[in-house]
Amino acid sequence: MIEKKDISLERVVLVGIINKQQDEEKSKEYLDELEFLTYTAGGEVIKRFVQKMDMPNPKTFIGTGKMDEVKQFVDDNDIGTVIFDDELSPAQERNISKILNCKILDRTNLILDIFAQRAQTSYARTQVELAQCEYLLPRLKGMWTHLERQKGGIGMRGPGETEIETDRRIVRDKIALLKEKIKIIDKQMAVQRGNRGQLVRVALVGYTNVGKSTLMNVISKSEVFAENKLFATLDTTVRKVVIGNLPFLISDTVGFIRKLPTQLIESFKSTLDEVREADLLLHVVDISHSNFEEHIESVNKILDEIQSKDKPTIMVFNKIDAYKPEYYNPTDLDIERTTLHYSLDEWKRTWMSKTQNNALFISALNKENLDEFRKRVYKEVREIHVQRFPYNNFLYPDVEDIEL
Template identity: 85%
Template sequence: MIEKKDIALEKAVLIGVITKDQDEVKSKEYLDELEFLTFTAGGYAIKRFTQKMDMPNPKTFIGTGKMEDVRQFIEENDVGTAIFDDELSAAQERNISKILNVKVLDRTNLILDIFAQRAQTSYARTQVELAQCEYLLPRLRGMWTHLERQKGGIGMRGPGETEIETDRRIVRDKIALLKARIKTIDKQMAVQRGNRGKMVRVALVGYTNVGKSTLMNVVSKSEVFAENKLFATLDTTVRKVVIQNLPFLLSDTVGFIRKLPTQLVDSFKSTLDEVREADLLLHVVDISHPNFEEHIESVNKILGEIKSGDKPTIMVFNKIDAYVAEPLEKDDLETERTAKHYSLEEWKSTWMSKVGNNALFISAINKSNLEDFKKRVYDEVRDIHVTRFPYNHFLYPDYNYEDMGK
């Protein structure tokens, strides 16, 4: 649980469902993550509500009885925000808002809000604004409920429809403008990438909050913003790194997350170009997180979506200093021993052993095993470099690689 340290945090309730595709354990994991997202956005979850059902209610996401429980709790505890773990349709959002009479957000809306807070550069702000507009467009109708347009009939025809259509046209025009702006910036960034010469490119990828920026700072001796919150990094940062006189480019990219909104994947595709154009991926994993295997799966899925799933990859298991196996008493014959009871050494002998030299175990914050990490990255970058510039290596073994890219 996240401790409440700031009385200014906005009170919220979290709502999720338990279905045949999302059991109780998985639902709790998602709500844990939703709570962290809420905290990152500036809120504080004071209660969670879950309901078992075959599938979410198409009108109100949860059933009427559970919705009444939520409404009463919100009213009695002066809660201003209700956050749902899955994306709500425009109709669901509209219906729920009428019942609860508070601000209603879904996971997508919450992530978009965090991105809007975190966007620092003009490019990132443009990408976030585009995602927000694309999310808003199908939901504009709900903003005109004071006209009760959905009822239709006598006395309900007239300017209301015109206002809705006018707003839709404004948002569509805005989307077109933002896409044009992004296209222009993309061309400029493509030129910048082209000007970097033939240097080997390495990209840090991984789930959000796994320590990519901290690792970037340690390896490149730079000051990339790092914080123990989700999506601390939005803008891709590229640094020139030199290991044993061999230079390469290292980029720190936006973190991935489960149930990542489609709008964000689409609008941030340009940022992810650094991943697409990389020669080598460093897939950073927070091994201290109880669901790190699921995180790996989520990242691999998104890498596949951006056609980068088959790139050479080194798995970097970070935060070994924070890894703690759940204890199991020797005389406990009832509890089944599972992965959560594994020591690090035992983990290394599981499927990780098949990864071989491409699995590294480090602590970026404590700089543990960093020399092994640098040596492994150096070997891989050198192999790529030898393939790209065989003449330099075979005829000039003492070639000064610092001259590359100048």
């Protein structure tokens, strides 16, 4: 739960469901993440509403009784926004807006809003605008109140298109223009990548808010924007790094998240070209998060979608300083021991075994184990470099002989 209180923050209510796909524990975790997203966007969560149901109501997402409960709370507590944890259909969004009479958002809309706030470069802004237009297109009917006054009858018939058709055509034209603009920028960025020569490319990937930008700042001695909020980094940053006397390029990319909107996956696939063209991936994981293994699966799923899952990868478990296992009493027979009770050493043994010793455990914030991290990255980059330029392998000593 976010404890931060601020009178300038928008008052928000969250709504989620429990069903076969997400049990009570998973629903709580998704809502925790949704609350963090809300705080990132500038909102303060006042209350959560959760309903158990086999499948969402096709008209209002949640049942009539629960909707009445939400409406009563919204009216009594000056709530400006209600955010649903899953993507709402255009019809659901219209129906709920009429009932609650306040701003209605879903997870997709919220993430799009955060992306719009965070986009700094022309490229990122264009990608966000494209995703927003594609999200907006099927929802135009409910978002333009002047269209409700359209009627047939005397004087209302005639040539031309209705306002809703005009609005849709404008948005479709905008989408076409944005796609063309992205193609042009993609070509420019491909030329930029080609101009970097044959340096080995390393890409930081991982779930959002796992510390990629903090790690980037530490190893590249740069000032990439880092903050304890989701999606602090949208624009890909590339820096030249030298370990020992071996230069290579490292890039910091946008973080991934569960239930990532399809519009964003599509529009940001071009941003992930840095990942596609990387020679080595550093998959950064927040080991202090209780469900970090599920985060790993989410990242791997997106890497698979962009044909990058089989690249050489080092698992970098970050935030070891914040890792605190739950206490377990072996004499308590009523409690089953789970991975939540694992010590850090047990996780190390587990992941060293899973990754054939291809895992590192660090704290980028406190700079713990960074020498080990640098040596491992040097070793991997050197192997790739020597394969590419076998005639100058004598220039770069073995990892045991380098000075950090």
